[in-house]
Amino acid sequence: MIKAVYLGPPGTYSHQAALQQFDYSNEVDYIPTSSIPECIRKLETDKSIDYSVIPLENSTNGQVVFSYDLLRDRMVHEQDISRKGSQVIPTLEIVGEQYVSIAHCLIATGPKQVLGNFSKVKIYSHPQVWGQVNSYLQELQSKFPGTTFEKIDSNSTSEAVRHILKCERQTGVIDVAIAGEVAAKLNQCSVIASNINDVKGNTTRFLILQRRNNRQIVSKSLNVSLMTFTTKQDDPGSLVDVLTILKTHGVNMCSINSRPYNRGKQKWQYVFFVEYYYQKEGHNWDAFYKELGDLCSEWCLWGIFPRNANYYA
Incomplete structure (x- = not known):
């Protein structure tokens, strides 16, 4: 039985990414967590967990900084981590990626909610969502000028839907959430506006991590690598020098x-976070890594993993 943790509750885009990653198996236990850091901590501390699925970036809104910072901190803050010269060897590694199409919806607890009937409405969603629906929110405010809309952060889009449902049942207060249609269906809520993304074709990229030296996901095309590194701040051209190594080695x-x-x-x-295409043949990777080690104050190779076909979609 494969155990995979993801940012929950069920119905999030992270849940969808996990389902896509392990669709080849009927024996997968999908375990929701309350936050992105918890996804990492569970993989690190609970040996029964095999994989963690975390969001990395969005095609419209850019970095998911929580995830970038988790990788950064495991390179620069960990005290007991293995090292080989300037190379930091992390306890986790990236073994895959998934791309999930994002179609945000405005969701209410009932189908006939008229937002203009309220003087104030709270809108709940994940922080990453706000930059993806900014134009829609402006249009919403223009449509209902007598209503004040307040944006409230949630740990996930699906949690936002659960929150408005709980709030309505306990207090009678009517609020709304921005999430996917699946989250609305799972929680028996109503979509009152669909496809509210500012940019159509909006996509979020997710990484799949495992503990280093654990069993590998089978793939015929392990051809992408993610590396993090620091340079000496006061050395002129120090970043250019590191990037030149990539060019020199093709x-x-x-x-x-x-x-x-x-x-x-x-x-x-x-x-710095650099991704590059990895081809085992035709490159002297030992020399490549040695030159990196000579120029970087610290550097970390996070794994070699398959370029998902949806990257090109």
Whole structure:
């Protein structure tokens, strides 16, 4: 039996990503958690858990900073982590990715809610959602100028739906949530506006992690790698020097991001996240990694995993 944790409750986009990842097996126990950090902690501490599914980025709203920071912190903050020179060897590794199409809906507890009948309405959703529906929320406010709409963060979109249902039952207060249609159906709520994304074709990318040296997900095309690293802040061109290594070795970089270093008293230093295509043949990877180690203050290889076909969709 495979055990996989995801950001719950059931019906979230994270749940959908987990279902997509393990659709080849009928023996999967999908375990919801209350937060993204909890997804990581459970995988690290509970040996019965095999995989964790976390959101990494959205095609409209960019980074899911909670997830980036979790990877960063496990490189720069962990005290007992294994090291080999400047290389940090994490306890977890990335073994897969999934892409989930995001179709947000405005959801209420009943089908005939008229928002203009209320002086104030709270809208619950995950923080990542607000940047994906900004235009719709402006239109909503224009449509109901006498109603004040307040955005309230939830740990997940599905939790937002559960919250408005619980609130209506306990207090009689009518609020709304932004989530997917599946979350509305699971909680027997009503969709009062569908496909409210500002950008159609909105997609969220998820990573699948396991403990290092655990059993591998079978794939014929392990060809993407994620690396994090820091450079010496005061060395001119230090980032360019690292990126030049990729060019010298003919390695194709497919993304670069950064997050604040967040350790010590020195400000304005960053951890860089670079993804590149990995081809085992035709590259001297030992030399590649050695050159990285010579230039980086710290660096960490998070795994080699298959490029999901939905990346190109």
